[in-house]
Amino acid sequence: MKNVIAAAVLTLLFFGACTPKIATITADKKVAKVTEPVQFNYSGSKSKSVRWDFGDGTKSEEMNPKHLFPASGNYVVTARANFGNKNKEVKMNIEIKHPDHCLVLLETPMGNMTIRLYDETPEHRDNFVKLVEEGFYEDLLFHRVIQGFMIQGGDPNSKNASPESMLGSGGPNYTIPAEFNRSFIHKKGALAAARTGDQVNPQKRSSGCQFYIVQGSPQGESMLTRIEDQKGFKYTDEQKKIYGTIGGTPFLDQDYTVFGEVIEGLDVIDKIAAVQTGRADRPVKNVTMKMKVLK
Known part of the structure; x- marks a missing residue:
């Protein structure tokens, strides 16, 4: 009987070893x-x-x-x-x-963001895509970061800039006409064009390259009503809901062109906004960027 059992075990081992x-x-x-x-x-x-x-x-x-x-x-x-x-x-x-919309992948040491560019702001969209495809933004910095407000980058002078360098005035030597659209608000994740102030730029033309991404904070009904009264427009119920939940910076609406939004990676905005900053709100440790158009 023992010999029979031993033979059975050997058979199992043999076939187990030969199993494909x-x-x-x-x-x-x-x-x-x-x-x-x-x-x-x-x-x-x-x-x-x-x-x-x-x-x-x-x-x-x-x-x-x-x-x-x-x-x-x-x-x-x-x-x-x-x-x-x-x-x-x-x-x-x-x-x-292919994606349904024009998309850009923005890579940072803190993580990646996928940005959708709006077709309704064609001059800003086409200019941004052109710069991305040319490698313009490669290794530039988020040179201005304010927690609870926004993260700003795209200054060509920020590439390899020394810690003492004052950044924020660089550009491609052209500006872009404003493309305001009531449908696009400064909600969290909004991509908007930086620009010079109204005193020297009454037409509110956009920088040819510098941009910011909104972090902001939740906004109450009274704040939105005050902005409506000051600027002479009305928010939709959906826009009010967005500002009351995910938040944003509504005081910038219709003064700076919003031309896209982050559709993936909103948490990366929070990570960048939380870094330690020094003079002129520049991060103490460089936060670099790379971009590519998703096709």
Whole structure:
């Protein structure tokens, strides 16, 4: 009887050792938009490691990675499972579609933001896209940061600027006509153009390159009513709700052109706004930026 049991165990061990290694990969979506991350999962025989190649120049050694593709197109994703003396390679096709709107990815040491540019402000949109594609904003600083208000950047003089440098006056030697739109308010995450003051700029023309992103704070009904009376316009009920919940800086409305908004990464605004600042509200430790248009 013992010999029979021993033979059975040996048989199981033999077949277990000879069992083919199985590797399977799945994704939560095989067709996605350029702003949608794709969740990948590995399943099958237990492997020592899995190496992923997403077909866009990036790799991962996470077992179940989440990946955001940088541009539209068709990608071949490869997962290579390691079983010690053997590797098993599995491939999957992923289609990434063009975004519905003009989008820009803004990368910082604090995290990334995805920005939607408004079609209703075409001069600001086209100028911003042109500068991004030219690499104008590469390694520039958020040179002015005020918690509870906004974070400002885009001064070309900020690149490699010394800690003593006074920043905020640089530009591309042109300005852009104001494109005010009652639909676009200075809510948290709003992207707006910086500009010089009314005394020297009564037409409220925008800087050709400097911008700010609103942090702001929740606003009460009385504040909004006061601004309506001062500026001669009315907020919609939805706009009042937005200002009362996520907040913003309504006193800037219809004085500075809002031409986009952060649609992903609002928490990054808070992280940047919380950094230690020194003279002229410049961060003590540089907060750099990189941008690319998502196509």
